[in-house]
Amino acid sequence: MAAISTTAQTPATGPDQTRLALIRAALVLFARNGYEATTTREIASTAKANIGSIAYHFGGKEGLHAACAQHIVETIRGIAGEALDGPDIPADLPPEMAVALLESLIERMVGFIVARPEGGEIVQFVLRELNRPTAALNTIYYGVFEPTHKRLCALWAIASGSERDADATMLTVFTLVGQLVYFRIGREAVSRRMGWKTIGAEEAAAIVEVARFNLRAILAARRKET
Amino acid sequence: MAAISTTAQTPATGPDQTRLALIRAALVLFARNGYEATTTREIASTAKANIGSIAYHFGGKEGLHAACAQHIVETIRGIAGEALDGPDIPADLPPEMAVALLESLIERMVGFIVARPEGGEIVQFVLRELNRPTAALNTIYYGVFEPTHKRLCALWAIASGSERDADATMLTVFTLVGQLVYFRIGREAVSRRMGWKTIGAEEAAAIVEVARFNLRAILAARRKET
């Protein structure tokens, strides 16, 4: 078995520290190996906690899985901040503002999804849920996925001069996000093909550059349509 | 456990039929549940074959996994045909031809990745390999991934008037493919958000339309650069 080199090695010390350590360890392991392939022993050992504590804190493996989903929602909402929790996008926002917001959001998403280590864990965890939905998917879908997509659609509609709930708008937003996600999930292939050893700040900047170029190009073409 | 509704229910009859039935069943199950979460008993039962036949034909679970990777390469090369196995893209191909080829390739990729059921299994299988590479990834990477990407880069370079091995070219091709892959892996979220019950021919056409629009828009913008 390969050695485990996780960043979530928080040892259990104070009260409820065990709880958090278990969630962090479980998130990494569920993401990397999947729910069923992950054993509670492995989680407890990674979290430097006891096996019995999983039953105590979460009722069992399944409860721990649900807690991971909740943790993901809280983490993303914590990072996204007002970008997600702020007031609705006003319909009379100047288009230049919408473009600027879209660009900054894409830059932040690349930073989180592609460059940050937690991004990888979270993306993989969500991917597994999308492939085989459980109750955890609802938590994540309504917690971050739908609000994020709605917000991006609103910005895109203003920036491109289209309707925020038009099929083309929603699908285009999916393509914008999809291209970013791919750099995380296909990271192994991208690295091989690009000759990159790791995907750090420099590589992320190159990805942002291409993503920004694409955004502007598609936006310009959509504007011409109307 | 959820009922298994696979298209790969070929019963074992003639000689070597067992072999193929096992590969098909394993591919579906490995893709859906992952390597470790899939039991050899489950595979044998789905393939309507005996457990012992896995050891006989493939030496064990791992050999069956490797055979699945080989099967994926053969399947894709069979579908892609001359688009993958044909002669190299000549550097003096007319740009309009390159654009037309790119558009038709994207259309075919959407058809396979998004709409065909085997597309889902294969994408998921490859995704798991990318997340946690084994020997199977090498088979797939050198069998289809790298040749496909190289070919798309060559076409893109001609169509956009850039260098086929420039970083921007290779990254742009990744974004073009990435946006398509996302519609498969994020299918559950896309369906929910779009209000689609399934993703069939009609929905695939809408995706092709957006992907084609993006392709043309980015291409037009890249051409203006030079």
Add this chain to the structure above:
DNA sequence: GTCTATAAACAGATAGAC
């Protein structure tokens, strides 16, 4: 709250009958 011991089920591999 944390830990150990154990129970009941299930895994992959294999040997050998047919």
Add this chain to the structure above:
DNA sequence: GTCTATCTGTTTATAGAC
């Protein structure tokens, strides 16, 4: 080539000591 029986190890969940 196919199938059954069985071995050895590992899984989750639980009961109860501390």
